[in-house]
Amino acid sequence: MGNKKKILDRLGIGRILTRISHEIVERNKGVEKVVLVGIRTGGMYLAQRLQKMIKDIEGTEIPLGVVDITLYRDDLSRKAVPRLRETTMPFSLDDKRVILVDDVFYTGRSTRAAMDALMDFGRPECIQLAVLVDRGHQELPIRPDYVGMNVSTSYQESVEVMLEEKGDEDQVVVI
Amino acid sequence: MIWQRKHILGMRDLEAEEINLILETAESFKEISTRTIKKVPTMRGKTVVNLFFEPSTRTRTSFEIAAKRLSADTINFTVSASSVSKGETLIDTARNIEAMNPDIIVTRHSAGGAPYLLSKYVNSSIINAGDGAHEHPSQALLDMLTVKEQKGKLKGLKLAIIGDISHSRVARSNIFGFTKMGVEVRVAGPATLIPVDIEKMGVGVFYRIEQAIEEADIIMMLRIQMERQKGQLFPTLREYSRFYSLDLKRLKLAKEDVTIMHPGPINRGIEISPEVADGPYSVILNQVTNGVAVRMALLYLLAGGGDLD
Numbered sequence: 001m002g003n004k005k006k007i008l009d010r011l012g013i014g015r016i017l018t019r020i021s022h023e024i025v026e027r028n029k030g031v032e033k034v035v036l037v038g039i040r041t042g043g044m045y046l047a048q049r050l051q052k053m054i055k056d057i058e059g060t061e062i063p064l065g066v067v068d069i070t071l072y073r074d075d076l077s078r079k080a081v082p083r084l085r086e087t088t089m090p091f092s093l094d095d096k097r098v099i100l101v102d103d104v105f106y107t108g109r110s111t112r113a114a115m116d117a118l119m120d121f122g123r124p125e126c127i128q129l130a131v132l133v134d135r136g137h138q139e140l141p142i143r144p145d146y147v148g149m150n151v152s153t154s155y156q157e158s159v160e161v162m163l164e165e166k167g168d169e170d171q172v173v174v175i
Numbered sequence: 176m177i178w179q180r181k182h183i184l185g186m187r188d189l190e191a192e193e194i195n196l197i198l199e200t201a202e203s204f205k206e207i208s209t210r211t212i213k214k215v216p217t218m219r220g221k222t223v224v225n226l227f228f229e230p231s232t233r234t235r236t237s238f239e240i241a242a243k244r245l246s247a248d249t250i251n252f253t254v255s256a257s258s259v260s261k262g263e264t265l266i267d268t269a270r271n272i273e274a275m276n277p278d279i280i281v282t283r284h285s286a287g288g289a290p291y292l293l294s295k296y297v298n299s300s301i302i303n304a305g306d307g308a309h310e311h312p313s314q315a316l317l318d319m320l321t322v323k324e325q326k327g328k329l330k331g332l333k334l335a336i337i338g339d340i341s342h343s344r345v346a347r348s349n350i351f352g353f354t355k356m357g358v359e360v361r362v363a364g365p366a367t368l369i370p371v372d373i374e375k376m377g378v379g380v381f382y383r384i385e386q387a388i389e390e391a392d393i394i395m396m397l398r399i400q401m402e403r404q405k406g407q408l409f410p411t412l413r414e415y416s417r418f419y420s421l422d423l424k425r426l427k428l429a430k431e432d433v434t435i436m437h438p439g440p441i442n443r444g445i446e447i448s449p450e451v452a453d454g455p456y457s458v459i460l461n462q463v464t465n466g467v468a469v470r471m472a473l474l475y476l477l478a479g480g481g482d483l484d
Contacts (some may be wrong), residue, residue, distance in 0.1 A: 121210070
């Protein structure tokens with residue numbers, strides 16, 4: 001406790017995102033019907049980066065949405081009220097192949113909330129989950145489809161994804 | 176900042192920081208009303224009671240839609256159908272409703288201070304939806320959201336509130352709210368409809384509409400509330416209309432990009448001419464749309480947060 005351990009640096013994050021963007025294109029046999037949806041806030045920035053990388057590979061800019069899961073959380077009356085931010089979904093999700101992007105996969109509860117939110121915007125053909133770090137301790141039957149890095153952590157630790165877009169240097173640390 | 180407040184009783188006791196949080200939350204809520212499925216599960220299992228001792232259609236409907244879009248259960252309890260007419264006191268009525276365990280009670284009463292009294296006797300959160308000529312905080316907040324949307328800011332703007340200031344809870348809440356956010360507020364109306372000492376609330380007082388709306392960024396027209404007035408406060412409605420109504424000619428005195436607001440219901444041809452009410456500067460219907468978003472924000476903020484850490 002109290003110690004910071006760097007598990008990924010700028011280059012590492014870059015390589016992972018490059019790999020995941022190729023995997024997305026490969027698994028979906030191209031990007032027709034593929035849309036990216038980032039979970040605020042970390043997932044939103046990662047989704048933006050994936051959008052750029054996929055454009056470099058396929059030459060098409062795939063649609064990007066942002067979802068704020070605050071209103072779908074299951075712990076609202078147990079904590080201080082979280083600050084609500086905007087959800088932006090400028091397209092219908094009907095029959096789309098949705099790549100949901102998050103920075104850290106932990107209990108699976110945020111993913112559950114995000115999926116509930118997505119269902120309010122249409123009926124996607126499928127939803128796939130991409131995460132930068134899978135830290136274990138999943139509590140729901142949900143698994144990511146694209147994993148940047150697996151890390152074993154304890155409940156006391158926290159995994160922080162720091163990104164340039166948030167005003168930090170790109171890195172992932174375990175605290 | 177972390178939201179700590181349990182009740183929304185008036186603009187007077189809200190801090191500028193809290194007002195900003197409510198407005199920002201409301202801005203995020205606006206998007207939900209534009210979806211095909213206009214509902215989020217946030218308040219599933221919570222109960223909101225609309226306890227109205229005074230007639231109201233738009234405010235009650237607005238609160239009801241707001242609660243429903245957040246998946247709360249809503250019950251409307253109105254005076255005509257209640258036991259108040261059978262002699263029950265306000266506190267007894269509230270305790271009876273409390274016994275059914277609602278989470279939030281939205282209340283309107285003809286007596287100023289009634290929501291405050293309720294908040295002392297019940298455990299639910301209380302939202303004041305208008306008490307006498309005292310306060311109407313959700314209306315002021317939706318007005319502030321509308322202005323913020325139109326002008327991109329609040330600080331430094333000039334707001335003119337015209338009409339029956341004495342009987343208007345909307346005016347009072349707006350004066351508290353807008354002055355807190357750095358808006359210069361002016362009021363104008365016949366001397367009989369302007370409360371004594373209103374300058375102490377930090378507003379400029381005028382008795383001619385022309386002076387008050389000069390260079391104004393926002394003009395808010397109020398309805399003459401015949402139902403609240405006792406005695407003869409001005410000669411005739413026709414005369415009032417001649418001196419205080421907002422028409423196209425007077426409108427020229429204000430800033431070129433002036434925004435016209437009205438809390439409704441409007442009396443066409445009395446305080447506002449139809450050309451102005453339906454004109455390009457009028458945001459009267461945006462106010463109604465924003466009302467739902469602001470009320471969703473209030474319900475959301477009050478419903479969350481069990482133990483604050």
